[in-house]
Amino acid sequence: MVRTPSGGPERRDPSKPMPGAALIVEDEPQILELIAVNLEHAGYVPWRARSAEEAEALIRGALPVVVLLDWMLPGESGIALARRLRMDQRTRDVPIIMLTARAEERDKIAGLESGADDYVTKPFSPKELLARIKAVLRRRAPQSTGEPVEISGLKLDPGAHRVTGNGTRLELGPTEFRLLQFFMTHPERIYSRAQLLDQVWGDHVFVEERTVDVHIRRLRHALSATGHEHLIETVRGSGYGLRTG
Numbered sequence: 001m002v003r004t005p006s007g008g009p010e011r012r013d014p015s016k017p018m019p020g021a022a023l024i025v026e027d028e029p030q031i032l033e034l035i036a037v038n039l040e041h042a043g044y045v046p047w048r049a050r051s052a053e054e055a056e057a058l059i060r061g062a063l064p065v066v067v068l069l070d071w072m073l074p075g076e077s078g079i080a081l082a083r084r085l086r087m088d089q090r091t092r093d094v095p096i097i098m099l100t101a102r103a104e105e106r107d108k109i110a111g112l113e114s115g116a117d118d119y120v121t122k123p124f125s126p127k128e129l130l131a132r133i134k135a136v137l138r139r140r141a142p143q144s145t146g147e148p149v150e151i152s153g154l155k156l157d158p159g160a161h162r163v164t165g166n167g168t169r170l171e172l173g174p175t176e177f178r179l180l181q182f183f184m185t186h187p188e189r190i191y192s193r194a195q196l197l198d199q200v201w202g203d204h205v206f207v208e209e210r211t212v213d214v215h216i217r218r219l220r221h222a223l224s225a226t227g228h229e230h231l232i233e234t235v236r237g238s239g240y241g242l243r244t245g
Contacts, residue, residue, distance in 0.1 A: 022133070023047045023064040025055040025081070026099065027073055031122075035068060038126035044133075052076035059085075063094055066133055071100035071111065079114045086115030086173070093174055095136040099124075105210070112214040117175070149184045151244050154228045156184050165226025175200070176219040183232070183242035192239040216240055 022044040026032040029050075036046035047064060049055035051074050055067070067085070069078040078098060085091040098111040101122045111119045117136045120129060148157040153166045158181060163170045172180065178200050191199070193209035201211075220229040233241045 018045070018062045018064065021045045021047055021062070021064040023049060023055060023058060023067045025049045025052065025067065025073065025078065026070045027051065028070075031070075031099075034126065035129065038130065042130050050074070052078070052081040055081060059091060059094075063091065066095045066097065066136060068097050068099055068129075068133075069116070071098055071102060071107075079110065082111075082114040082116055097129075097132055097136060099129075108208070109210065109214060112211060113217075115173075149181075151184055151187060151242070152228065152231060154184070154223070154226075154231060156181055163222075165223065165228045168226050170222055170225055172222045173218065175215050176222060179215055179219055180223075180242075183240075187242045187244050190233070190235045190239050190241040196240065212240070 020043060022039050024032055024035050024039070024046055026035065027050045032048055032050070036048060039046045047058050049058055053075065055069075058064075069082060071078045073081075078100070082096050082098070085094060085096065096116045097118045097120060098114075098116040099120050099122065100107070100111065102108075102111075108119045118132050120132055148155060148159075150156075155164045156177075157163075161177065163172050163177065163180065179196070182196070182200050193212040196212050197209065216232065216234075220232050223229040223232065231242050231244075233243050235241070
């Protein structure tokens with residue numbers, strides 16, 4: 001494969017992810033190279049960017065399969081870049097893992113609410129980071145097709161990957177889509193955060209239970225466009241579910 005000096009692609013179809021390509025957005029040279037070397041050893045093709053601007057230039061050439069994004073960058077922050085990637089139709093489904101020294105809970109919530117799929121605090125071991133990447137890619141794997149399901153005017157079509165409320169299309173992120181699909185196929189029952197992590201995210205140990213709360217808020221916000229947010233039920237101390245009326 002031909003690559004630019006910064007590790008990015010040349011003359012690739014910009015609409016399709018490049019298999020194995022992992023974009024590292026990190027302004028600390030030692031950390032950047034440490035991550036890149038370990039990714040190469042694990043079979044990935046590391047792309048290097050030291051700012052949000054460099055990262056976007058590489059992404060315009062082709063999509064990576066995952067973005068490892070530092071919070072504190074020169075110029076635009078990683079949080080701002082994550083939000084913009086999530087708003088762009090072309091990049092909204094690219095997995096993002098935030099890398100940061102900010103370890104407080106409010107910072108983790110802010111990172112997840114910006115659109116990140118996972119949040120890794122520095123210092124971290126290369127083995128942990130690789131495990132997190134595998135877990136995120138596994139969670140982002142395409143869902144198997146199934147029959148459409150409709151509840152109270154809210155319709156989810158797994159085959160078309162489409163959600164509509166009273167005929168109006170709703171925009172959901174991949175995780176929110178899977179969460180809603182699980183709720184709609186298992187209505188009138190309350191599931192704990194741990195159960196939802198197992199059923200929607202998969203059987204791994206790297207995602208914190210508070211992550212569920214973030215995605216529930218995103219799901220409710222998306223459903224509010226057609227007044228269906230009330231279907232998502234919260235039972236304090238127990239968990240979440242979907243009611244049919």
